[in-house]
Amino acid sequence: MKAIDGSGLRALGCHICVRPLSTGDARSVRDGFASAAAALTTRYSFPRSLASVSAQLELERARGHAQRFAITADERLIGVCSLQPPLYSGKELTIAIFDAGFRGRGVGTHAVGAVCRYGFQVLKTHRIELGVYADNHAARACYRRCGFRYEARLRKFLYHDGGYRDILWMSLLPATRYIVVAGERRQNGTNRYRHELRSPM
Numbered sequence: 001m002k003a004i005d006g007s008g009l010r011a012l013g014c015h016i017c018v019r020p021l022s023t024g025d026a027r028s029v030r031d032g033f034a035s036a037a038a039a040l041t042t043r044y045s046f047p048r049s050l051a052s053v054s055a056q057l058e059l060e061r062a063r064g065h066a067q068r069f070a071i072t073a074d075e076r077l078i079g080v081c082s083l084q085p086p087l088y089s090g091k092e093l094t095i096a097i098f099d100a101g102f103r104g105r106g107v108g109t110h111a112v113g114a115v116c117r118y119g120f121q122v123l124k125t126h127r128i129e130l131g132v133y134a135d136n137h138a139a140r141a142c143y144r145r146c147g148f149r150y151e152a153r154l155r156k157f158l159y160h161d162g163g164y165r166d167i168l169w170m171s172l173l174p175a176t177r178y179i180v181v182a183g184e185r186r187q188n189g190t191n192r193y194r195h196e197l198r199s200p201m
């Protein structure tokens, strides 16, 4: 996968890019997870050791195809995104922007779009799925904007932070994908997007 620039995100005042993770990113990934910035809203267990992150990235390098991606701002790693083996079918997408200063500004939408395009066009997957906590409104807005549709509510699916949590299961198929064709910042600080339905990718 070539690095994909967030050219539509220039208003952020820095250069946003999505590219495959490399072994040189291991420390930043370890630190991102260890910061607990994504611990409350993701269902994976943290922290991860440098050895385990490095081994995972080394294995991926040997396999020759990317499934984990860095989200960078001026070459600094601010988050990660991945296409993992699925729970049900296709690939499972995960994402976390560790640096909260970059959330709610369109970076997640850009990264999810870039990684899904890679999944459909290069990996030729027929479906991308994900699970999101029902109260994670920012993530739900981001996924909906990228064309993901709700499929199911998995009730009391995971025990996390002292209680059982519902997960909304969502999926994206190439033939039903909405593309963000324009975005603008409103005066009240929110974003407005225009979508088009294009098929297939």
Ligand SMILES: CC(C)(COP(=O)(O)OP(=O)(O)OC[C@H]1O[C@@H](n2cnc3c(N)ncnc32)[C@H](O)[C@@H]1OP(=O)(O)O)[C@@H](O)C(=O)NCCC(=O)NCCS
Binding pocket: 037, 038, 041, 042, 079, 095, 096, 097, 098, 102, 103, 104, 105, 106, 107, 108, 109, 110, 131, 132, 133, 136, 137, 138, 139, 141, 142, 190, 191, 192
């Ligand atoms: C989920 C995540 C990747 C989304 O990335 P992002 O860059 O924040 O997403 P975007 O800015 O593209 O879109 C988020 C949207 O949610 C909106 N939003 C933010 N907080 C919100 C809230 N509390 N309620 C409703 N909407 C909210 C934003 O305004 C934005 O919508 P808009 O562009 O229409 O204004 C990021 O917030 C993150 O890393 N969160 C922590 C980890 C996580 O939850 N990962 C996902 C697990 S399923």
